[in-house]
Amino acid sequence: MSGLSGIRSAGCEACHGSRATTSIRSQSNHYTSRSRSSADLTIRTAEGDTVRLSYTSRTQQSSAVYFYNRSGEGLTESGTVARSDFNSSLDYSVRVKGSLNEQELADIDTVVKALSQATAAAQSGNAAGAGEALAALTSDTLSTVSDLRYRFDSRQQTQVTTRDTRVKIVRPLPARAPAKITAPDTSPAPAPAPTIASLPGQTSEEPQVPAPSPDTAQRTLLALA
Numbered sequence: 343m344s345g346l347s348g349i350r351s352a353g354c355e356a357c358h359g360s361r362a363t364t365s366i367r368s369q370s371n372h373y374t375s376r377s378r379s380s381a382d383l384t385i386r387t388a389e390g391d392t393v394r395l396s397y398t399s400r401t402q403q404s405s406a407v408y409f410y411n412r413s414g415e416g417l418t419e420s421g422t423v424a425r426s427d428f429n430s431s432l433d434y435s436v437r438v439k440g441s442l443n444e445q446e447l448a449d450i451d452t453v454v455k456a457l458s459q460a461t462a463a464a465q466s467g468n469a470a471g472a473g474e475a476l477a478a479l480t481s482d483t484l485s486t487v488s489d490l491r492y493r494f495d496s497r498q499q500t501q502v503t504t505r506d507t508r509v510k511i512v513r514p515l516p517a518r519a520p521a522k523i524t525a526p527d528t529s530p531a532p533a534p535a536p537t538i539a540s541l542p543g544q545t546s547e548e549p550q551v552p553a554p555s556p557d558t559a560q561r562t563l564l565a566l567a
Contacts, residue, residue, distance in 0.1 A: 364414030366509040374404045377498040383457060385450055386489035391440030393450055401430040414511075446486045453479060453490065461494055 383395040404427045411420040442450070456475050463471030479490070 361512050361514050362415050364412065364511040364513075366410070366412045366511070368408070368410040368507045370409075370503075370505045371407045372404070372501075372503040373406070374501045375402070375498070376500075377401045377496070379494075379496045381457075381461065381494045382492070383454070384489075384491045385453060385487055387440070387442070387446050387449075387486050388488045389440070389446075389486075391438070391442055391446065393439075393442070394437040395435075395454065397432065397434040399430070399432050401428075403428045443486075449484045449486045452483060453487065457492055464494075465496065 378398070378400050380398045381396065385393045385395075387393075406425050408423040409420070412418070456478050460472040460475035463469070463475060481487075484490075
């Protein structure tokens, strides 16, 4: 009985079927950087002319990396996708009130170059270089400039986002038909048929007695009378 019950239990598990599991993992990394710089320069000449220079620069850089991996049911696949974008814009304006002569234009050009060098050095962390560029702006080098005002502003924002997703999918496989179980035959086996031994030169068949002839039968009857 124990062997039969074990077979029945195995057949029952087979009929319920099994399950297939698939694991999916995805990860995305997003990087975004935005920067904005603006400058405003106002110059007044000795003759009372006014020049105002201003600009605004904007840049945006973004990148994204997407990774995925899928495994299960004898299949494994993975891949990586990357994307990068860059945008920039520049707004520039010049306003002049009055009439500028050649010397005034030359002094304005000297001011603009010196301030550009000083700003670039300051942004890179070179304070000494910024100071040297501004030191060139003196009354001796700028004979036509009576007043100078400069403002610079720079801002930068960076954002990093990471997302990790894991998914597990479990689905049942089609159930299989239960195995057919046949109980063992416990009835006794039939006894073997008896055999008749025979001597050499003889057969096991019964002897054949020949039928009496009519004459022999008549003689037998007369003898009995």
